[in-house]
Amino acid sequence: MNFKSLRLACVLCFLCATAHAQNCVTQALGSLSKARSEIVAGNQEKGRQWIEQAALECPTSAIVLRKIADLYQAIGDLEAARSWRERAEAQERGTPLKLQSPIPSTAGAGPAGAAEGCNQLLQRQQRWVREKYAIVVGVSEFHNPAYNLKFAAKDASDFAAALQDPAVGRFRPGTEHVRLLLNENATVSNIRTAINDVARDARAEDLVVMYFSSHGTAAENDVAKDEAKSGYIVTHESDLSNLYATAFPMEELRRVVEKRIRACRVVLFLDTCFSGDTVSPAAGAGSKMLALGISDQTKERIAQGVGRVVIASSRNDERSWESEHDRNSYFTFYLLEALRTKGGLADITTIFTHLQREVPRAVKNEKHAKQTPVMWPEGQRLDIVIGTAID
Numbered sequence: 001m002n003f004k005s006l007r008l009a010c011v012l013c014f015l016c017a018t019a020h021a022q023n024c025v026t027q028a029l030g031s032l033s034k035a036r037s038e039i040v041a042g043n044q045e046k047g048r049q050w051i052e053q054a055a056l057e058c059p060t061s062a063i064v065l066r067k068i069a070d071l072y073q074a075i076g077d078l079e080a081a082r083s084w085r086e087r088a089e090a091q092e093r094g095t096p097l098k099l100q101s102p103i104p105s106t107a108g109a110g111p112a113g114a115a116e117g118c119n120q121l122l123q124r125q126q127r128w129v130r131e132k133y134a135i136v137v138g139v140s141e142f143h144n145p146a147y148n149l150k151f152a153a154k155d156a157s158d159f160a161a162a163l164q165d166p167a168v169g170r171f172r173p174g175t176e177h178v179r180l181l182l183n184e185n186a187t188v189s190n191i192r193t194a195i196n197d198v199a200r201d202a203r204a205e206d207l208v209v210m211y212f213s214s215h216g217t218a219a220e221n222d223v224a225k226d227e228a229k230s231g232y233i234v235t236h237e238s239d240l241s242n243l244y245a246t247a248f249p250m251e252e253l254r255r256v257v258e259k260r261i262r263a264c265r266v267v268l269f270l271d272t273c274f275s276g277d278t279v280s281p282a283a284g285a286g287s288k289m290l291a292l293g294i295s296d297q298t299k300e301r302i303a304q305g306v307g308r309v310v311i312a313s314s315r316n317d318e319r320s321w322e323s324e325h326d327r328n329s330y331f332t333f334y335l336l337e338a339l340r341t342k343g344g345l346a347d348i349t350t351i352f353t354h355l356q357r358e359v360p361r362a363v364k365n366e367k368h369a370k371q372t373p374v375m376w377p378e379g380q381r382l383d384i385v386i387g388t389a390i391d
Contacts, residue, residue: 028058032067036074044075062091079203079262118204118264118307129265129388130205132171133198134178136160137191138213141183143237151322152213153182155271155332159211162336163386168344170387176201186214186236188248199260206263209386213332216272217243233272257308265307265384267348271320271331272313309348309384310376311355318371321363331373334358344387348375351386 035050051071058064065088072081138156140149160180163169171177179194181187202208215234232238232247239246257266313320313331322329328336338346338354346354355373363371 024058025061025064028054028061028064029067031057032064032071035071039071039075047071047075060091062088065091083203083205128205129207129390130203131201132163132169132177132207132209132386132390133202133263134160134163134171134209134211135181135191135194135198136163136178136209136211137181137186137233137235138211139183139186139215139234139236141236142234144239147215147234147238149215149322151328151332152271155213155328156180156182156211158328158336159213159269159332162339163209165344168340168387170344170389172390184236188235188237188246191235191248195256195260199256199262202261202263204262204264207265207267207384207386207388208261208263209267209269211269211271213271213329216270217247233270263307266309267384267386268308268310269335270310270312271329271335307384309382311348311352312374313359314371315374319369321367321369321371323362324366330359330362330371331355334362339386345385346387348382348384348386 031050031054035047035054038044038050039047051068054064055068065084069081069084069088072078072084136156136159138153138159140151140153142148157180160178163171163178164173176197179197181190181194198208212233215238217232217234217240231250232243233250233253234247237246253268257268313329320329320331323333327333334355335351337358338351341350341354352373352375359371359373363369
């Protein structure tokens with residue numbers, strides 16, 4: 001091919017690409033016009049369907065992306081509007097975001113609608129994560145020193161460090177991405193504030209990780225009537241005679257995951273005690289044991305919903321032990337070990353398999369006791385990767 005022919009071919013290629021782009025915009029604007037008509041007529045659901053159709057037809061046009069944002073703004077879905085406007089701005093800068101298909105909005109939707117939206121997103125986006133947030137809580141030193149633990153605060157600090165390690169968890173640096181609450185800062189009020197901050201910032205396409213290392217109590221220790229009883233995570237100021245006012249309820253944690261946090265991927269690690277038969281810490285020296293364990297039903301309810309995972313350090317009738325070595329609890333030691341495998345890219349199922357294999361062996365050898373990590377939902381292959389890179 002001579003120079004003139006090559007130049008002609010390049011011109012024709014450019015013209016074809018330009019024509020395709022114009023056709024793409026025209027087609028998408030037509031779908032958005034239909035979306036606007038449906039919204040004006042009060043048919044928001046059909047309007048959303050046309051918006052998503054437009055996004056599929058022309059996901060690389062800043063004009064289309066801005067009009068999508070405007071329509072989401074018009075129907076009051078401010079979170080989706082902001083997300084699409086950011087993508088339009090990125091496209092104009094020449095650095096388009098990787099997510100180029102519509103994000104199902106869960107704003108204002110009931111549990112079924114939110115689950116369906118998350119299911120669609122996870123099927124379409126697989127491992128892609130826009131942003132990651134973590135709440136990490138560890139209490140070794142309590143207001144009542146009789147409850148003190150050896151490694152809980154260190155466990156939490158080491159876990160937070162692993163999350164922000166660029167070779168492991170790959171979370172962005174800064175307290176707005178990994179909120180670490182230790183000892184006297186691990187109060188009910190501060191935990192709620194951290195949750196509120198994450199609920200404000202996290203969007204559907206994000207990942208939220210929550211980690212608690214402390215004692216746990218069972219619903220049987222709550223003085224409420226049966227239908228109102230709750231297990232608790234023991235915080236720095238907790239008083240076992242007044243759990244409702246001074247500890248963090250597991251039932252509230254369930255509601256937080258279900259109702260407040262919009263991220264479609266939520267992973268909860270509980271290195272707390274789920275065992276014992278007294279309220280005396282002396283009954284389980286070297287273990288996180290204040291009371292009968294938080295019920296399996298409560299943990300299972302937290303894990304209900306697409307992309308929600310709960311991994312607990314022990315079964316309901318077992319203690320969660322701290323190691324005799326100057327390192328971490330058994331659960332957190334092997335959790336950190338699992339997080340570092342495959343360059344931080346092991347999925348949740350692989351991490352749990354490592355915990356399930358190593359923790360019982362170590363506790364049996366060193367404590368002559370049983371401790372078996374558990375995960376909900378059970379029997380499913382979960383593709384969530386904590387160390388996945390973000391944009």
